[in-house]
Amino acid sequence: MAPLLELKDVSARYGPVAALHGVSLTVDAGEIVAILGANGAGKTTTLRAVSGTVRRDGDVVFAGKRLGRMGPEGTARAGIAHVPEGRGIFAELTVWENLRMGAYMRRGRPNFSTVLEYFPWLDARRNQQAGTLSGGEQQMLALARAFLQRPRLLMLDEPSLGLAPLVTREVFRVVSDLNHKEGLAVLVVEQNAAIALGAAQRAYVLETGNVALSGTAEQLKSDDAVRSAYLGY
Amino acid sequence: MQQFFQALMAGLADGAIFASLALALVLIYKATEVINFAQGEMAMFTTYIAYALLTHPHFGHTLSYWPAFFMTLVIAFVFGVGLQRVVIKPLEKASVLTVVMATIALLVILNGLAAWIWSPELKFFPSPFPTSTWVIGGVHISKQDTGTFGVTLACVFVLWLFFRFTKLGLAMRAGAVNPVAARLLGVRTSWLLALGWGFAAVLGAVSGMMSAPTNFLSPSMMQAVLIFAFASAVLGGLESPVGAVAGGLGLGVLLSMLGTYVHPVTPELRLPVALLILLVVLLIKPAGLFGRVVVRRV
Secondary structure: OOOOEEEEEEEEEEOOEEEEEEEEEEEOOOOEEEEEEOOOOOHHHHHHHHHOOOOEEEEEEEOOEEOOOOHHHHHHHHOEEEEOOOOOOOOOOEHHHHHHHHOOOOOOOOOOHHHHHHOHHHOOOOOOEHHHOOHHHHHHHHHHHHHHOOOOEEEEEOOOOOOOHHHHHHHHHHHHHHHHHHOOEEEEEOOOHHHHHHHOOEEEEEEOOEEEEEEEHHHHHOOHHHHHHHHOO | OHHHHHHHHHHHHHHHHHHHHHHHHHHHHHHHOOOOOOHHHHHHHHHHHHHHHHHOOEOOEOOOHHHHHHHHHHHHHHHHHHHHHHHHHHHOOOOHHHHHHHHHHHHHHHHHHHHHHHOOOOEOOOOOOOOOEEEEOOEEEEHHHHHHHHHHHHHHHHHHHHHHHOHHHHHHHHHHHOHHHHHHOOOOHHHHHHHHHHHHHHHHHHHHHHHHHHHOEOOOOOHHHHHHHHHHHHHHOOOOHHHHHHHHHHHHHHHHHHHHHOOOOOHHHHHHHHHHHHHHHHHHOOOOOOOOOOOOOO
């Protein structure tokens, strides 16, 4: 079966600075795939190249269709939800308004009941300004909002950034839940390799804009280079 | 007492005109951080269009006031959207300064164009309101002032309803806060910016049509109003729509009271006083009365 998402030799640059040099990777339907790597390895740029927030060269094929240069709004409409670095919530709007924005592309009155099953606490906080939520709550709100997009693929950029370990674990628990119960495919960029490899089935390790290693989570966990560089034992 | 209420109503009527133009400025500033210097001339230009609808026979007859008024709002909307698409959209990736320069160019072009089409001399512009007054408890209340205030604030209110209760309005607010995140949710922000220009042009048209009966129609009629609107917007905080409206009304009433009770403040001194207020606000509370100082967590 053809993969849900396939990057073929994708490169991207910020002005004169090349950030990706021909990255190829795949995500199958229903799979959680992690992208690991150090700062500046090109993890964030890989997600941006898919969603069209940075100009890319090379092919991105999603659900059998080549994604053209359609910009982020086109990618979102094709069925990819991208929670960017820093979560991208609308700080001045209320929690509920943020959620309504998640359903922006859907016609008619959105149905919030499923999302409230996964994030029940949102209901009581609906009129709170999103910027006043804690970091973990903002990350959860971003996840809930992305889920309301009804995507076929969810891309998460460093969900653990700035969060306490317990909160990070909770975020990944919800991501795994969405994956198991809703069959949502996830491509997650993470510095915290241990937790990412715990949730993912497969992973890619990026180094200076190239795929240095790839394999199943089990293979990578037992790889000596990965262990010393990213897992720290 | 009589004098006070007269000054208050005249101030609120003037203030409503400042407020709607100030709100137009804030609408565009909040979404793009661009001060649209052409806002006043856009308002002037659309007021001339209203004048043309009222005085030149179209298809054999001229329009009466309210049909012409609403038709002008529609034309202003299309005009605003069109300007954004043709002049501002191509500068999408340019710096804010470049776009501001483009709006200044637009100011000069529209001013010249209006003088060329309609001649630069002052024209009389009709008012939909009678010049008579209501007498309530011995106090004369001008119907003209009340009408100006009412119509302008009604337009502002309709716009508020749109932003507060519609999906598109919500998307415009979201796009102003975080355009990239909005695009990632499928919002076509580029078109929403055009929509913002359309609404700003409508607000301008309202303020132009409401100010023309007392200030007469001329290519330079909105230049002073634009400065008052700047002062109002800065007073309220450039990022705050509520602040722009409150700032406009406050400035209108303040100027009217000063003109009534403080002897040396003649009409010639209105502009300098407004600019003085602008300066003082910038010195004491740069974020404006309703603005918030932007603090970013690092």
